[in-house]
Amino acid sequence: MLFRSARPNAATPPRNLAQMLPGPYHVPAVRMEVSLCVSNKSPAGTYRAPGRYEADFCRERMIDIAAADLGIDRVEMRRRNLVTAAQMPYAIPQVLPSGGGGEFDSGDYAVTLERCLAAFDWPAKSALQGRLIDGRYHGIAVGCYVEGGSAGPRENARLALAADGMVTVTVGASAVGQGLETVFAQIAADALGIPMNHIAAVHHGSTTGIHEGFGSFGSRASVMGGSAILVAAQNLQQAIREAAARRFGCSADAVEITDGLRAVTVNGRRLSLQELDAVGFEGVGTFSNSKRTYSYGAHAAHIAVDAQTGQIEVLDYVAVEDVGRILNPNTLHGQTIGAIVQGLGGTLLEGFVYDDEGQMLNASLAAYLIPCALDFPRIRCIALEQYPSPLNPLGVKGAGEGGVIPVGGVIANALASALQSFGVSSNELPLSQPRVWQLIENARRQAAA
Numbered sequence: 527m528l529f530r531s532a533r534p535n536a537a538t539p540p541r542n543l544a545q546m547l548p549g550p551y552h553v554p555a556v557r558m559e560v561s562l563c564v565s566n567k568s569p570a571g572t573y574r575a576p577g578r579y580e581a582d583f584c585r586e587r588m589i590d591i592a593a594a595d596l597g598i599d600r601v602e603m604r605r606r607n608l609v610t611a612a613q614m615p616y617a618i619p620q621v622l623p624s625g626g627g628g629e630f631d632s633g634d635y636a637v638t639l640e641r642c643l644a645a646f647d648w649p650a651k652s653a654l655q656g657r658l659i660d661g662r663y664h665g666i667a668v669g670c671y672v673e674g675g676s677a678g679p680r681e682n683a684r685l686a687l688a689a690d691g692m693v694t695v696t697v698g699a700s701a702v703g704q705g706l707e708t709v710f711a712q713i714a715a716d717a718l719g720i721p722m723n724h725i726a727a728v729h730h731g732s733t734t735g736i737h738e739g740f741g742s743f744g745s746r747a748s749v750m751g752g753s754a755i756l757v758a759a760q761n762l763q764q765a766i767r768e769a770a771a772r773r774f775g776c777s778a779d780a781v782e783i784t785d786g787l788r789a790v791t792v793n794g795r796r797l798s799l800q801e802l803d804a805v806g807f808e809g810v811g812t813f814s815n816s817k818r819t820y821s822y823g824a825h826a827a828h829i830a831v832d833a834q835t836g837q838i839e840v841l842d843y844v845a846v847e848d849v850g851r852i853l854n855p856n857t858l859h860g861q862t863i864g865a866i867v868q869g870l871g872g873t874l875l876e877g878f879v880y881d882d883e884g885q886m887l888n889a890s891l892a893a894y895l896i897p898c899a900l901d902f903p904r905i906r907c908i909a910l911e912q913y914p915s916p917l918n919p920l921g922v923k924g925a926g927e928g929g930v931i932p933v934g935g936v937i938a939n940a941l942a943s944a945l946q947s948f949g950v951s952s953n954e955l956p957l958s959q960p961r962v963w964q965l966i967e968n969a970r971r972q973a974a975a
Contacts, residue, residue: 675924698739745924
């Protein structure tokens, strides 16, 4: 496998590709060599789920091809080889020479596959594959994936209590549009036992408010930052209890915090926090973790292909994922749908085009196609939380990148299913309209010859 490289983080995609090539399947032995080079074309860098998108495309295509060669149903091929709950924690390949390894933390990967097939209505749609209906060939496919997240080494949070009982949250993880302000406010409010509207603000991305922060990357923010908020909340509550214990002359364990963080009681005696002079207290927390969490799931797609033009329309797309614990369904589904659309853009629309001298021909958005809201309207997402992660107190797993990972392989397999009568094999991305048309023309010429 060869990657073009010039940026400092360009080693991340090939590293992840090498490690995640087996994906959610039990593969006893795997070896892959990756080389990086420099060229006059655009260099590689990190992109949502770097390396995993490419690995899934390669693996899921090989599974469908192998299933056809062996005469095994492609769904059954996957069922037989998915990692089971009894195999957890499941060791994944080592990356050399860095020595990086790891293991899947929890899950039963067959559960999301079966749920996806049921939601997609796989038995009924199987009758459509390869059929010509109203001038278009129909195809379906399914694929499975895992998403690594929660990169360490640690994250920090600080909760500050004001005189009016309002709490300010400061975290080292950064909000980059994924809705962390809402999720972090929820975590803090739940941990402190107060209404969410008692969270005055969530600050992030500045060492003015906290001594150290590691930011948002690698699906880590909710796992690392959210867990740090839990620790900070516990420390804030403990500080209040200790202050009350000194005032009442009792142990801190005897103090109960009541009225939504506005008062303390001991044996029926009550003091407001203003009377206790506990306002201005704060709790600082750090959460450290060297192991990754692994969300997982399955996607299924139904497409229609116009053999005269090469155009692909996505008629139905279903995604099922288990994320350990769902903190906010709306933000989770938003990230999943956004990632799927991003993957569909990379699979069907986007791609650098060069002439014979290496000059890029589509260097502006007038020629480089990106997905719009109307391009892929039929996307359905189902989120499960059956297997919380044992690696953090929230039980959450990183889930911001999973939606993009299986898209290329699923669509490519659906295309092969739709055009099976032509003998088209789609082993390269993107599946742009001109490329699909050329694949069909080549198949026709080969058949005629």
